[in-house]
Amino acid sequence: MKKLIAILSVAALLFSATSFAADKYGKAIISNQKVLNSFNQEFAGAAKVTWYANEDEKSYVAKFDIKESRVTAHFDDEGNLLATSRVISDSDLPLPVISRLMHRYPNENIRNVVEYTANGSLTYMITLENDTQWKIIKAGADGGLSTVRKLRKA
The missing domain is CATH 3.10.450 (Nuclear Transport Factor 2; Chain: A,)
Incomplete structure (x- = not known):
């Protein structure tokens, strides 16, 4: 029984580690690779990125710094950039x-x-x-x- 629990624990740990992309600090962000690829293409050089996912996981929001501006970007689940905003x-x-x-x-x-x-x-x-x-x-x-x-x- 102990072996079964240990195996299930390791499997759950491996699944959770591969389900989410991680930032440079190891914090879980999002698992949608299309959104991550789109973000990296659109906003190369972004720093201090924080991700938020809508509960139904149909949309994603990234808040980040780029060129001395704090920017918010909205993506759909296909990785399409929907909108951006920034304080100026x-x-x-x-x-x-x-x-x-x-x-x-x-x-x-x-x-x-x-x-x-x-x-x-x-x-x-x-x-x-x-x-x-x-x-x-x-x-x-x-x-x-x-x-x-x-x-x-x-």
């Missing part, structure tokens, strides 16, 4: 976006900018702040602005 500074916004923001919201301060890329489209989510509220603004690369949400300060 307001000085990295395109000129049409900055011009329209300054014209439409002259008394607002930019607090946060997140750049999203999905389906070949680039979008910016910008958090503005004044004395009484925050506004979340969606901007296209062409400078088109729309208010997504307004939040009153307490």
Whole structure:
């Protein structure tokens, strides 16, 4: 009986060790080789990679550093890159976006900018702040602005 338990334990250990890819620290990340290959091809040079898998294992998210930016990338189970996002500074916004923001919201301060890329489209989510509220603004690369949400300060 002890031999059977030992054999089953070794088999379970070998199975679990080969089921997941591991990072350089030996932590389990994901087992989908298509996603890993796609990630490595798209984001060569990425560092500090952390993986998250959706419970149904139909999608994967990688958070990593590349070229001094913290990036989040979303993949489907076939390894297709679905979307990316990263926090950028307001000085990295395109000129049409900055011009329209300054014209439409002259008394607002930019607090946060997140750049999203999905389906070949680039979008910016910008958090503005004044004395009484925050506004979340969606901007296209062409400078088109729309208010997504307004939040009153307490």
